[in-house]
Amino acid sequence: MRRADRLFQIIQILRRHRGPVTSEVIAEELETSKRTVYRDIADLMAQRVPIRGEAGVGYVLENGFDLPPLMLTQVEVEAAVLGAQWVASRGDPELARAAQDLIAKIGATVPERLRPVVVDPATRAAPNYKSVPDRIEMAAARRAIHDGRKIRLTYRDEQERETVRTVWPFAVGYHEAVRLLLAWCELRQDFRSFRTDRVGGAAFLDDRYPERPATLRARWRVYAAAEHERRRAGHNAASAQAAE
Numbered sequence: 001m002r003r004a005d006r007l008f009q010i011i012q013i014l015r016r017h018r019g020p021v022t023s024e025v026i027a028e029e030l031e032t033s034k035r036t037v038y039r040d041i042a043d044l045m046a047q048r049v050p051i052r053g054e055a056g057v058g059y060v061l062e063n064g065f066d067l068p069p070l071m072l073t074q075v076e077v078e079a080a081v082l083g084a085q086w087v088a089s090r091g092d093p094e095l096a097r098a099a100q101d102l103i104a105k106i107g108a109t110v111p112e113r114l115r116p117v118v119v120d121p122a123t124r125a126a127p128n129y130k131s132v133p134d135r136i137e138m139a140a141a142r143r144a145i146h147d148g149r150k151i152r153l154t155y156r157d158e159q160e161r162e163t164v165r166t167v168w169p170f171a172v173g174y175h176e177a178v179r180l181l182l183a184w185c186e187l188r189q190d191f192r193s194f195r196t197d198r199v200g201g202a203a204f205l206d207d208r209y210p211e212r213p214a215t216l217r218a219r220w221r222v223y224a225a226a227e228h229e230r231r232r233a234g235h236n237a238a239s240a241q242a243a244e
Contacts, residue, residue, distance in 0.1 A: 089127055
């Protein structure tokens with residue numbers, strides 16, 4: 001790897017991590033020595049790249065530093081185009097149009113040598129033939145998430161039982177065939193996921209819910225991890241009983 005490429009990649013590694021990154025982690029990814037990493041970090045700091053930290057502790061790239069846009073490698077262009085292809089075939093209409101526009105913008109701005117990667121990519125997302133229609137306006141649902149506003153849902157479960165819920169939406173999960181609205185449910189006083197094809201009606205309220213969407217997402221990750229462990233423990237216990 002050329003030195004210039006290596007320096008650029010060090011910045012990318014630091015941008016990718018939220019906490020300090022040790023020289024060992026950087027050296028392993030770049031397949032080089034820690035001594036080289038120390039030297040490269042010192043060179044970047046001498047060029048006024050705002051890196052904090054020291055050898056043996058870890059390094060952090062301070063906020064406010066950025067590189068010129070679209071300084072992308074071939075693999076990064078492939079990743080961006082492949083992801084946009086997936087969204088274009090599985091997202092709601094607004095996201096699908098945005099994904100198509102993104103591919104067009106990437107193709108118009110990358111260097112000529114990378115344009116074939118966009119126009120005729122070697123990696124492709126398979127068409128989505130199993131998608132079921134959303135019964136809620138997904139663009140409005142995403143706006144409610146960004147604004148931290150409540151939604152009143154009329155919802156049918158798997159047994160076709162209908163309930164009316166006021167929920168605090170904080171994320172949308174895009175699966176192969178269905179979308180899930182992740183929310184805190186006031187009726188159940190717990191986290192719930194709602195399939196968008198089972199929504200009978202949705203009223204987008206002006207009321208803001210009391211927590212930040214990012215806080216709910218963080219709480220949900222803890223909740224989901226605990227649920228996963230509980231199910232795994234139950235499965236292991238059942239397997240052990242069956243083996244006796």
